[in-house]
Amino acid sequence: MSPARPWQRPWFAPLVALAAVYALFCALSPETFARPEIVATMARQTAVVAIVALGMTVIIAQGGIDLSVGSGVALTTVVVAWLLKRGFGPLAASAGGVAALGVSGLLTGLAVTRLRLTPFIVTLGAMSVLRGAAKGLAAEQTIVVESRGLEQLLAPAGGPALLVPAGVWLALALAAAVAALLHYTRFGRYVYAVGSSEATARLAGVDVGRVRVASYLLASLLTGVAGVVEFSKLTVGDPTDSAGLELAVIASVVIGGASLAGGEGSVAGALVGAFLMTVIKTGSTHLGLSNWVQEIVTGLIIVLAVALDRVRRARR
Amino acid sequence: MLSARGVGKAFGATRALASVDLEAGAGEVHAVVGENGAGKSTLMKVLAGVVGADEGAITLGGSPFRPRSPAAARRAGVALVSQEVALCPHLDVAANLALGQEPTRFGVVERARVESAARAALAEVGAGRIDPRARAGDLPLADRQLVEIARALVRWGDRPGAPPPARVLILDEPTSSLGREDARRLFALVRRLRGEGLLVLYISHFLEEVAAVADRYTVLRDGRSVASGAMRDVTPADLVEKMAGRRVEGAAERAPRAPGEVVLELGDLAGAAKPARASLALRRGEIFGVAGLVGAGRTELLRAIFGLDPVRSGTVRVKSWAGPATPRERLAQGLGLLSEDRAHEGLALARSVAENVTLSKLEPLAPFRGAAARLAAALGLVSPARADEAAARWAGELGIKCRGPGQAAAELSGGNQQKLALARLLHHDVDVLLLDEPARGIDVGAKAQIFGLIDGLARRGKAVLLVSSYLPELLSTCDRIAVLCRGVLGEARPASSWSEHELLEQATGAAARREAPGAPAGAGP
Numbered sequence: 105m106s107p108a109r110p111w112q113r114p115w116f117a118p119l120v121a122l123a124a125v126y127a128l129f130c131a132l133s134p135e136t137f138a139r140p141e142i143v144a145t146m147a148r149q150t151a152v153v154a155i156v157a158l159g160m161t162v163i164i165a166q167g168g169i170d171l172s173v174g175s176g177v178a179l180t181t182v183v184v185a186w187l188l189k190r191g192f193g194p195l196a197a198s199a200g201g202v203a204a205l206g207v208s209g210l211l212t213g214l215a216v217t218r219l220r221l222t223p224f225i226v227t228l229g230a231m232s233v234l235r236g237a238a239k240g241l242a243a244e245q246t247i248v249v250e251s252r253g254l255e256q257l258l259a260p261a262g263g264p265a266l267l268v269p270a271g272v273w274l275a276l277a278l279a280a281a282v283a284a285l286l287h288y289t290r291f292g293r294y295v296y297a298v299g300s301s302e303a304t305a306r307l308a309g310v311d312v313g314r315v316r317v318a319s320y321l322l323a324s325l326l327t328g329v330a331g332v333v334e335f336s337k338l339t340v341g342d343p344t345d346s347a348g349l350e351l352a353v354i355a356s357v358v359i360g361g362a363s364l365a366g367g368e369g370s371v372a373g374a375l376v377g378a379f380l381m382t383v384i385k386t387g388s389t390h391l392g393l394s395n396w397v398q399e400i401v402t403g404l405i406i407v408l409a410v411a412l413d414r415v416r417r418a419r420r
Numbered sequence: 421m422l423s424a425r426g427v428g429k430a431f432g433a434t435r436a437l438a439s440v441d442l443e444a445g446a447g448e449v450h451a452v453v454g455e456n457g458a459g460k461s462t463l464m465k466v467l468a469g470v471v472g473a474d475e476g477a478i479t480l481g482g483s484p485f486r487p488r489s490p491a492a493a494r495r496a497g498v499a500l501v502s503q504e505v506a507l508c509p510h511l512d513v514a515a516n517l518a519l520g521q522e523p524t525r526f527g528v529v530e531r532a533r534v535e536s537a538a539r540a541a542l543a544e545v546g547a548g549r550i551d552p553r554a555r556a557g558d559l560p561l562a563d564r565q566l567v568e569i570a571r572a573l574v575r576w577g578d579r580p581g582a583p584p585p586a587r588v589l590i591l592d593e594p595t596s597s598l599g600r601e602d603a604r605r606l607f608a609l610v611r612r613l614r615g616e617g618l619l620v621l622y623i624s625h626f627l628e629e630v631a632a633v634a635d636r637y638t639v640l641r642d643g644r645s646v647a648s649g650a651m652r653d654v655t656p657a658d659l660v661e662k663m664a665g666r667r668v669e670g671a672a673e674r675a676p677r678a679p680g681e682v683v684l685e686l687g688d689l690a691g692a693a694k695p696a697r698a699s700l701a702l703r704r705g706e707i708f709g710v711a712g713l714v715g716a717g718r719t720e721l722l723r724a725i726f727g728l729d730p731v732r733s734g735t736v737r738v739k740s741w742a743g744p745a746t747p748r749e750r751l752a753q754g755l756g757l758l759s760e761d762r763a764h765e766g767l768a769l770a771r772s773v774a775e776n777v778t779l780s781k782l783e784p785l786a787p788f789r790g791a792a793a794r795l796a797a798a799l800g801l802v803s804p805a806r807a808d809e810a811a812a813r814w815a816g817e818l819g820i821k822c823r824g825p826g827q828a829a830a831e832l833s834g835g836n837q838q839k840l841a842l843a844r845l846l847h848h849d850v851d852v853l854l855l856d857e858p859a860r861g862i863d864v865g866a867k868a869q870i871f872g873l874i875d876g877l878a879r880r881g882k883a884v885l886l887v888s889s890y891l892p893e894l895l896s897t898c899d900r901i902a903v904l905c906r907g908v909l910g911e912a913r914p915a916s917s918w919s920e921h922e923l924l925e926q927a928t929g930a931a932a933r934r935e936a937p938g939a940p941a942g943a944g945p
Contacts, residue, residue: 288528293511297519300508307470307500308520309491309572367510 114361117413121359122380136390139339144268146259150382151275152177152337155330156349157356157374158282159323164357165286166319166401167299167366168223172351173327175234176205178342180331182238184254185247185341194252200347201335202328208234209324213317234374238343247341257336271333278326285373295319299366355402356381359409380405421446421619422467422485422588425701428643429462436462438643444636446587449610449620451630451651454640455863463640465746467621468492468500480588493522497587499572501594507564511558514538517571518555521582540577541574542567545609562602565594569609575850584794588720589613594630595629600924607633627656660864677899680704683852683883684725684755689734690719691724696907698734699883707874707884709898709915711891711923717907718887723856724883726750726757735927738852751780752853756850759839760857760887766841767829774804774811774825776840781848783807806857814843818873835866842873852883859893869899891920903927 110116122329130137154174170366180201184331208230215226258271284294294315297305306312339344358364359380361372384405422444428438437459454460463473467478469487478485481495487493490500507516514531517538523530529697538552547566556564563616572589576582591610595603605926610620610633610829624630630637631651638648639662646786647662654802690694694717700706712718723729725736731744738745738753745753759765767776783806784797818839829840838858845853858874859867878884878899888894894901895915902912910926 288531290522290524290529292529293519293522293529294513297508297515300510304508304516305519307468307490307502309489309494310520323942367508 110206113372114368115376116371118252118359118361118373118376118380118409121409121412122376122383125380125383125387129383129390133387133390137387142386144272146379146386147272149386150378151258151269151271152330152334152346153352153356153381154275154375154378155278155333156370157360157378159326160353161360161362161369161371161374162282162286162295162319162361163223163323164354164364165299165366165369166295166315167302168316168319169227169354169364170212170230170320170323170327171224171227171350172208172212172230172234173330173353174346175231175238176208176324176327177243177334177346177349178344179208179234179238179330180205180328181335181338181345182242182247182341182343184332184335185249186241188249188254189247194254196255196384198332201331202325205324205328206321207247209321209327210317212324213320214359216320217313217316221349238374242343243342244343246343249341251336251339254332254336257333259336262281271336274329274333278329278373279375282326286371291318293312296367299368301367313328321345325396352381353378355406359406362411377409380409421481421623422478423480424463424467424478425476426713427463427473427478429466435643437466437473437754440640440643440645441494442638442645443648444619444621444638446619447614448636449616449622449634449677450612450821451622451624451637452629452640453624453630453637453659453663455865458663458863460640461592462643464500464502464592464623467493467498467588468502468590468865469498470500473500474679491583492594494520494583494586497584498590499586499588500590501565501568502590502592502690507556507567510555512553512555513542513550513559513567514552516567517541517552517574519571521574521576523576523582537574537576539571540807541570541683544573545570546605546612565598566609570762586618587929588619590623592799594622595624595626599715600927601700601713603629603725625657631656634711642750643689658798663864677705677707677878679706679899680881683739685735685737685884686725687735687737688719689724689736690732691720691729692732692829693717694720694907695724695904697883698904698909700902700909702883704851704883705878705881706900707878707886708912709894709901710885710887710904710909711894711904711927712904713927715906716927718904719856720907721904721909722757722856722885722887726755726854728757734896751848751850754844754850755852755854756780756845756848757854758845758856758858762834762837762841764863767837769830772811772823772826772828772830773815773820773832773840774807776813776829777814777825777843777847778802778807783810810847811843814847818843818846819869833862833866835862835869838862838866838870839873842870846877851881852885853877854885856887857889858886859890861886867893891923894923895920922931 135141156177160170160173178361183204184197184201187200192200211228212230215221216223255269258269288296294305294310295312296316298312302312334346335341356377357369357374359377360370362369362373381402384402388401422442424440424442427437427440440459440463452460452463466473469490471494474487485496485910487496488730501667508519514535518534523533535552542548542550542552545566547563547570550563550567556567572586575585598606614620622634634647634651637651638658639646639659641663647799681704682701684705686698686700689698698721700708710718712720720729724731727745727747727750735742738750738755741753763769768779774844784793784802808825815822820836820839820843822836826892832840848881855874858870874884874886874897884897895918900912901915901918903910903923905927
């Protein structure tokens with residue numbers, strides 16, 4: 105699985121790109137970028153995308169896609185707010201939000217495997233269903249609620265002992281866990297095997313359906329956790345939140361070396377990809393670039409990053 | 421050791437297996453032969469647990485054998501090395517070997533054990549040089565096949581739940597993509613495994629190969645086992661007769677053809693990597709054969725001529741046009757290429773017969789004439805109805821068996837797909853045909869029809885450049901043959917002056933070494 109040299113690893117090229125882009129912004133705007141605080145701020149802004157990207161890495165590596173993550177994050181914030189409003193504690197409310205997403209992931213996985221529908225279609229439908237459910241539960245309004253300590257998860261000042269907010273540590277811990285899962289367990293090996301060649305995996309006795317369902321379940325649970333972190337940022341339940349998040353997440357995973365055809369993708373790469381996008385966004389803001397310029401630049405960088413990766417691979 | 425009685429299997433209305441009996445013992449190489457569609461692959465899938473049998477009884481080592489899944493078959497000691505489903509290309513060799521049977525401790529895959537078991541298994545199939553950490557997708561085809569065989573033989577000790585090394589190894593068309601040297605090595609391995617008491621079920625189209633490697637045979641025809649016995653009692657011709665249910669005529673003396681003017685001329689053509697040097701002159705009404713081993717640059721030669729691969733140096737002249745050209749220009753010049761890879765390059769499998777026939781020359785919308793017709797063509801208007809008519813016409817002419825022009829190409833048999841690919845070139849009305857392995861993967865009867873068609877085309881004044889691995893075909897079909905060895909095309913001679921032995925000598929480079937004993941050491945390949 106792993107080529108021996110670091111520069112052959114899938115996350116190496118995006119890491120170089122990240123360093124280059126960061127150095128560029130440091131040169132252009134040293135008074136903001138050459139300070140450690142900004143790293144903490146950007147890490148805080150990346151946490152939600154990064155956690156969702158962990159699940160997306162698993163799904164893309166096994167040859168699928170999930171378009172419903174933005175709606176899923178929004179639904180989670182609404183469920184958490186709704187439960188808090190009804191007197192549940194912060195932990196129970198968070199667990200409820202994650203569980204709701206778990207159910208959706210399970211159903212998505214079953215639709216993909218049992219009904220033999222393509223993941224693109226199933227999750228396109230789920231995108232709309234979850235968004236609608238969020239709006240219905242919130243009665244088409246933002247649910248304003250006392251966040252009861254949950255806001256501390258991504259509070260800018262996590263205290264000097266933590267360096268970065270607790271939510272960022274949570275993201276890193278989950279990343280380490282997912283990376284270990286993919287590398288050191290049967291399930292992880294089967295994720296790559298199914299994405300690489302489903303027929304071969306089936307012939308080797310791998311229960312392809314179970315791997316698929318488990319992937320969607322796991323990814324949805326992670327999206328639920330990301331939704332809790334998003335709630336701590338918003339401190340309200342917002343059914344219109346995170347529209348378009350799926351594109352940022354898929355872009356992060358693909359920039360990180362994953363192939364949409366399956367079989368490839370790494371947690372480290374996805375994290376680097378997600379952070380790269382935040383750096384571009386933050387840097388553009390500090391340089392005073394308008395929003396529309398930022399969007400064009402981000403889009404071009406996504407395409408360029410993947411194009412460069414293809415060239416690198418073709419040469420190997 | 422393995423005994424099957426009256427095995428039957430239907431897919432919907434299609435009866436893939438009607439009633440098959442098979443008896444094979446340990447320490448035996450048992451060939452299963454039959455035309456395409458005779459049921460070989462289905463029988464193997466039943467034995468490997470990929471599909472379940474509808475009826476019949478199978479016993480393995482005396483006890484009933486009815487695997488519900490490939491994993492169950494594998495635990496019982498039956499492993500399938502199938503041709504199309506190879507390995508997970510993104511995983512490394514060790515991970516592929518362990519796929520589905522990874523040893524774990526507390527849920528963590530024991531990578532060190534996986535690698536040592538992989539090393540041992542690779543060494544057992546004589547492939548100790550393959551690095552267990554190499555990505556499977558980066559290995560050459562022959563090595564990937566060895567990895568697959570090693571996967572069947574890997575030993576996990578007495579770990580609970582782990583499958584034992586296979587007792588029955590099923591090889592499905594193992595040499596169809598191998599060069600001669602790799603095939604020879606595979607035969608040696610098969611014989612060694614037989615010596616170790618394995619039963620090897622060997623499926624192949626190449627009857628000479630079957631005769632060389634197998635001890636016993638079973639012939640399938642239309643889903644039934646029609647004959648079986650000891651290989652030493654039969655000749656390949658006998659097997660063909662049993663497979664077809666009739667005696668197939670050998671290479672009949674054919675009437676001489678009358679070559680016309682030169683339509684394709686190559687002068688020291690060199691591609692990016694291959695070919696290194698190729699010169700030839702192809703005439704109208706002539707079939708020019710190119711023999712050579714896999715990897716000699718045969719496909720690359722055709723691709724360079726057709727403009728699919730870059731030309732590094734040398735000249736290509738098609739009729740009056742000189743110099744390199746794009747595939748589009750080549751088609752306009754009346755040059756057509758039939759790819760060896762039907763599934764990916766040759767046909768759009770998901771699309772209909774009619775669309776495949778008219779893909780390169782779409783039928784313009786019908787009711788116009790003159791300027792109106794040119795306008796319709798300029799606007800890109802096409803007529804599906806006329807495409808259907810054209811397809812029906814070609815289907816009739818070439819004998820393509822299909823339900824109609826609307827049937828998807830994927831549903832046709834291999835032989836009919838090949839005729840369909842040929843029909844596109846004829847519909848385009850090309851008069852120089854570059855044919856790359858036109859008989860690959862199709863059954864004996866269809867093969868004869870394809871070569872009959874090619875012969876007919878040459879008689880109607882078309883020029884054919886024919887690449888084929890199957891030497892008897894080349895010798896009986898071509899007017900002239902040249903051998904491509906390591907990218908260099910040798911001298912063209914009349915087919916009648918070649919023998920199979922000579923072609924092989926040239927292709928392997930053996931002839932060059934023998935003819936030039938005084939050459940300095942190291943000048944060889």
